[in-house]
Amino acid sequence: MDTSYTPSSQSSIKPGIPQLDREHGYFASATVTNSLDEIVAFCRDQQNVEKVLKNLPAKIENFLTLKLESSAAESEGHRIIWKNTGKTSGKLIFLLQPAPKGRGTVITTEAVFDKIHFREDGPSTLMNIFLKRMKQLMETGEIATVEGQPSGREEISPLKH
Amino acid sequence: MKALCWEGKHSIAVKNVHNPHILNPHDAIIKVTSAAICGSDLHLYNGVIPTMEKGDIMGHETMGIVEEIGPLVTKVKVGDRIVIPFDIGCGHCHHCEEQEFSACDNTNPNFMIPEKLYGYGGAALFGYSHMYGGYAGGQAEFIRVPFVDTNSLIIPEGIDDDKVLFLSDIFPTGWMAAENCNIKPGDTVAVWGAGPVGLLAMKSAFMLGAERVIAIDHIERRLEKARAIGCETINFDEDDAITDQLRFLTGGRGPDSCIDAVGLEAHGHTILNMIDTVKQKTKIGTDRPDALRQAIQACKKAGTVSIPGVYGGFLDKFPFGAAFGKGLTLKMGQTHTQKYMQPLLERIMNGEIDPSFVISHRIRIDDGPEAYKQFNENKDDFTKVVLKFQ
Numbered sequence: 001m002d003t004s005y006t007p008s009s010q011s012s013i014k015p016g017i018p019q020l021d022r023e024h025g026y027f028a029s030a031t032v033t034n035s036l037d038e039i040v041a042f043c044r045d046q047q048n049v050e051k052v053l054k055n056l057p058a059k060i061e062n063f064l065t066l067k068l069e070s071s072a073a074e075s076e077g078h079r080i081i082w083k084n085t086g087k088t089s090g091k092l093i094f095l096l097q098p099a100p101k102g103r104g105t106v107i108t109t110e111a112v113f114d115k116i117h118f119r120e121d122g123p124s125t126l127m128n129i130f131l132k133r134m135k136q137l138m139e140t141g142e143i144a145t146v147e148g149q150p151s152g153r154e155e156i157s158p159l160k161h
Numbered sequence: 162m163k164a165l166c167w168e169g170k171h172s173i174a175v176k177n178v179h180n181p182h183i184l185n186p187h188d189a190i191i192k193v194t195s196a197a198i199c200g201s202d203l204h205l206y207n208g209v210i211p212t213m214e215k216g217d218i219m220g221h222e223t224m225g226i227v228e229e230i231g232p233l234v235t236k237v238k239v240g241d242r243i244v245i246p247f248d249i250g251c252g253h254c255h256h257c258e259e260q261e262f263s264a265c266d267n268t269n270p271n272f273m274i275p276e277k278l279y280g281y282g283g284a285a286l287f288g289y290s291h292m293y294g295g296y297a298g299g300q301a302e303f304i305r306v307p308f309v310d311t312n313s314l315i316i317p318e319g320i321d322d323d324k325v326l327f328l329s330d331i332f333p334t335g336w337m338a339a340e341n342c343n344i345k346p347g348d349t350v351a352v353w354g355a356g357p358v359g360l361l362a363m364k365s366a367f368m369l370g371a372e373r374v375i376a377i378d379h380i381e382r383r384l385e386k387a388r389a390i391g392c393e394t395i396n397f398d399e400d401d402a403i404t405d406q407l408r409f410l411t412g413g414r415g416p417d418s419c420i421d422a423v424g425l426e427a428h429g430h431t432i433l434n435m436i437d438t439v440k441q442k443t444k445i446g447t448d449r450p451d452a453l454r455q456a457i458q459a460c461k462k463a464g465t466v467s468i469p470g471v472y473g474g475f476l477d478k479f480p481f482g483a484a485f486g487k488g489l490t491l492k493m494g495q496t497h498t499q500k501y502m503q504p505l506l507e508r509i510m511n512g513e514i515d516p517s518f519v520i521s522h523r524i525r526i527d528d529g530p531e532a533y534k535q536f537n538e539n540k541d542d543f544t545k546v547v548l549k550f551q
Contacts, residue, residue, distance in 0.1 A: 128273070149297045157177055
């Protein structure tokens with residue numbers, strides 16, 4: 001199942017919810033407890049964005065040469081656009097808005113690209129994974145992992161009983 | 162180190178595996194002193210919880226000594242003796258801030274699996290399938306604990322492991338099950354399942370003000386333990402007309418609240434349970450919810466059914482009409498363990514309860530595989546097994 005979401009053009013969307021490029025983009029949204037100012041600073045930091053992109057379970061090397069194109073407060077919210085300067089054209093866009101009743105910040109991400117290689121997961125699934133891991137990094141300072149932990153699949157030597 | 166590993170249905174092995182190490186900056190490595198086998202581990206043993214993989218290290222009821230801490234750990238110190246909750250909270254997301262730790266947004270690296278199955282993924286759990294994160298469990302000589310400042314309770318000197326080990330799961334689980342019943346003075350609470358969680362739910366119900374607690378099981382030794390803490394008991398092997406018995410015992414009203422401490426592997430003699438069993442064995446069904454059906458049927462009008470028992474999939478012949486028709490409140494879910502650990506430790510230290518009364522066996526890790534087998538097959542003798550590492 002694809003867990004990111006592209007609203008249908010018939011959807012009734014309240015004012016303030018971002019209007020999306022439904023023809024070309026892949027979208028996901030999440031709410032984080034951090035303030036809008038913290039998240040603006042976080043999403044403007046190239047290291048943060050690339051750290052999560054590199055952590056994705058897909059081959060996306062040709063989408064990793066990013067350059068900040070713009071970062072500005074707009075009527076909908078604060079929009080940050082990263083442009084890919086690698087072999088393929090594309091953009092990674094963050095729209096940041098205050099969550100209701102001081103519950104942090106709503107992040108809507110949009111990825112627009114012409115050609116990218118995916119192995120196991122489709123682009124919409126990857127967008128969901130990307131944003132969830134961004135959320136982990138924003139809220140906790142780390143990305144949850146079990147890689148490198150012990151298991152019986154790597155037994156050192158059989159025990160003698 | 163030695164670890165108890167899941168090798169497949171009805172197969173647990175002691176294996177010599179690598180020691181864990183710090184993977185993230187809020188991690189700690191714990192030298193385990195005591196770990197318990199939980200009734201819910203038997204769901205894994207019996208192969209009814211999906212996404213286990215051969216070699217997974219078992220265990221989610223663990224305590225020990227802090228051996229090493231990551232660079233961003235601030236509360237816990239090397240040498241502290243800690244109890245580790247079974248569910249892993251990050252301490253920073255909306256749900257952790259609301260003390261809904263088992264709903265944590267950030268600790269499950271495999272969140273896509275429960276999102277597909279349930280809509281949203283909750284917190285990761287130690288040693289409880291890859292759907293719940295795939296974290297190595299604590300039935301091992303060492304365990305890595307993520308976000309250790311959130312996922313630990315420091316234990317003062319002078320208290321035995323056995324008294325506090327169950328703060329990791331079954332005491333908070335029993336307590337939350339009773340708390341979810343919103344017990345008022347004079348209430349009668351019926352509890353299905355007199356295993357460790359059920360027994361601690363019964364004890365908790367009394368502590369929260371219940372007048373009467375009625376335990377329902379078919380294992381006489383467990384019912385004896387329930388009677389020893391003041392419960393009345395029903396053995397469904399002798400009479401499985403549970404609703405009729407409870408109606409009679411409560412002056413025709415039904416229990417004010419009912420607790421299902423059984424979960425997805427109910428036993429019993431009803432036709433529905435026999436059908437559930439066939440469906441589960443042939444993989445055309447997932448859960449055997451007969452205790453829950455009985456709880457819903459037996460509960461008084463406008464009462465509460467509290468469900469600490471584990472469910473994983475789809476429930477057939479679920480009597481939702483009865484729940485709706487009587488206006489029942491259903492409360493359930495994995496325990497927000499971290500919320501309860503400190504206040505329940507204080508109750509232990511005050512002498513209000515010693516949860517170690519549920520322990521039946523203390524063993525070494527080498528005896529773990531046989532203990533799983535016996536715990537699963539011989540519930541008359543095995544109530545709660547604790548692995549000792551020192």
